[in-house]
Amino acid sequence: MFTQTLKKRVLGSNLVDLLTGPHGVDRYTELVAPTWTLGEGRAKVVDVRRTTPRSVTLTLAPNDTFTAAHSVKAGQYVNLTVEIDGRRHTRCYSPANSEGSTHLELTIGHHEGGLVSNYLYERARRGMVVGLDGVGGDFVLPARGPSGRGPRRILFVSGGSGITPVMAMLRTLLAERHAGEIAFVHYARSAAEACYREELAALHGRPGVRVLHGYTRSDAGDLVGRFGAEHLAAAMPAPDAVFVCGPTALVEAVQKHCDNVHTESFVPPVFEPPANPSGGRVTFADSGIDVADDGRPLLEQAESAGLKPENGCRMGICHTCTRRKTAGAVRNLITGAVSTGPDEDVQICVSVPVGDVDLSL
Numbered sequence: 001m002f003t004q005t006l007k008k009r010v011l012g013s014n015l016v017d018l019l020t021g022p023h024g025v026d027r028y029t030e031l032v033a034p035t036w037t038l039g040e041g042r043a044k045v046v047d048v049r050r051t052t053p054r055s056v057t058l059t060l061a062p063n064d065t066f067t068a069a070h071s072v073k074a075g076q077y078v079n080l081t082v083e084i085d086g087r088r089h090t091r092c093y094s095p096a097n098s099e100g101s102t103h104l105e106l107t108i109g110h111h112e113g114g115l116v117s118n119y120l121y122e123r124a125r126r127g128m129v130v131g132l133d134g135v136g137g138d139f140v141l142p143a144r145g146p147s148g149r150g151p152r153r154i155l156f157v158s159g160g161s162g163i164t165p166v167m168a169m170l171r172t173l174l175a176e177r178h179a180g181e182i183a184f185v186h187y188a189r190s191a192a193e194a195c196y197r198e199e200l201a202a203l204h205g206r207p208g209v210r211v212l213h214g215y216t217r218s219d220a221g222d223l224v225g226r227f228g229a230e231h232l233a234a235a236m237p238a239p240d241a242v243f244v245c246g247p248t249a250l251v252e253a254v255q256k257h258c259d260n261v262h263t264e265s266f267v268p269p270v271f272e273p274p275a276n277p278s279g280g281r282v283t284f285a286d287s288g289i290d291v292a293d294d295g296r297p298l299l300e301q302a303e304s305a306g307l308k309p310e311n312g313c314r315m316g317i318c319h320t321c322t323r324r325k326t327a328g329a330v331r332n333l334i335t336g337a338v339s340t341g342p343d344e345d346v347q348i349c350v351s352v353p354v355g356d357v358d359l360s361l
């Protein structure tokens with residue numbers, strides 16, 4: 001059996017690179033085993049559970065290439081790639097397992113009309129191989145350590161599939177025997193649709209742990225109605241730190257009622273197009289198409305022109321949409337930075353033209 005170091009040394013050598021030609025060594029080793037790749041992170045699906053009517057939970061065993069390059073902190077996301085009808089599609093998913101686990105656990109909510117979530121919900125099976133490319137996100141627990149410093153009273157709030165990153169944090173703190181108090185509030189449509197309900201029910205009442213559920217389509221939960229002062233008082237008044245992930249309305253309600261709030265969102269923000277678009281020409285050089293800039297991000301303008309550029313998060317985090325700008329200037333809607341140089345890579349989901357732009361697309 002090759003160790004990762006030996007595999008890298010032999011398969012990563014210049015000679016092997018030369019012999020395997022333009023396709024690279026991974027195109028050959030994957031014929032032996034699909035997860036046996038040197039350059040590409042991949043994972044095998046080793047378990048599939050459908051514990052609610054609108055979600056699927058996958059346990060992934062990442063290959064050595066992924067684990068050697070990445071460690072995933074509780075609350076971060078991974079970029080997962082699947083091939084559907086011959087095209088690769090990448091989406092971000094936040095593992096729900098505790099930090100340091102050898103396997104990744106993804107719980108994926110089923111979205112009506114959603115491409116990748118539907119595919120995995122319907123087709124995921126044991127033995128399936130998916131791509132894993134990159135880890136990111138700063139929605140993570142504050143530094144903890146033997147000194148015991150850091151927040152002691154922590155409130156987690158989630159809605160729907162937004163439970164995953166906070167579940168990872170909860171599991172991590174419990175594994176670390178967090179000495180303070182934890183409250184966990186989860187909103188779902190109904191008890192049947194509440195992910196991790198049984199595990200959370202078993203945790204409720206452990207010393208220092210309080211779990212409350214609210215159901216938006218029934219009054220059967222511990223909490224009735226939407227998050228507000230009452231729910232906060234029932235869960236944990238004046239927490240030291242709050243971590244929330246869920247629909248925008250839930251995140252905003254938590255921000256309104258709490259201090260020291262850390263937020264994560266799975267949905268792209270709505271970018272207001274500028275009142276006065278630059279009016280420049282946007283040239284998608286590889287396709288021989290050019291359009292007048294209408295002020296929207298380049299990804300949307302390309303899609304309106306009939307192109308189908310690869311994309312994932314559509315909010316500037318996964319880098320799947322990155323394309324080479326060969327001329328012109330663009331402004332990044334998140335950072336505000338204007339990139340003016342030729343031959344720069346830009347994330348087209350969050351870049352708007354500033355005058356004429358040529359893009360390799």
Ligand SMILES: Cc1cc2nc3c(=O)[nH]c(=O)nc-3n(C[C@H](O)[C@H](O)[C@H](O)COP(=O)(O)OP(=O)(O)OC[C@H]3O[C@@H](n4cnc5c(N)ncnc54)[C@H](O)[C@@H]3O)c2cc1C
Binds near residue numbers: 092118162164
């Ligand atoms: C940091 C981060 C972490 C994430 N973690 C998780 C996680 O742990 N679990 C999870 O479930 N999700 C997570 N997501 C969301 C996930 O990345 C995907 O966005 C989600 O699975 C939907 O992808 P999709 O390919 O199914 O939808 P897409 O095909 O990309 O469509 C996007 C949205 O448009 C809607 N849509 C698409 N086509 C149509 C249509 N024809 N008519 C109407 N509506 C349509 C879909 O319902 C969907 O909501 C995360 C996102 C981010 C940014």
Ligand code: FES
Binds near residue numbers: 320321322
């Ligand atoms: S689609 Fe994720 S960065 Fe653009």
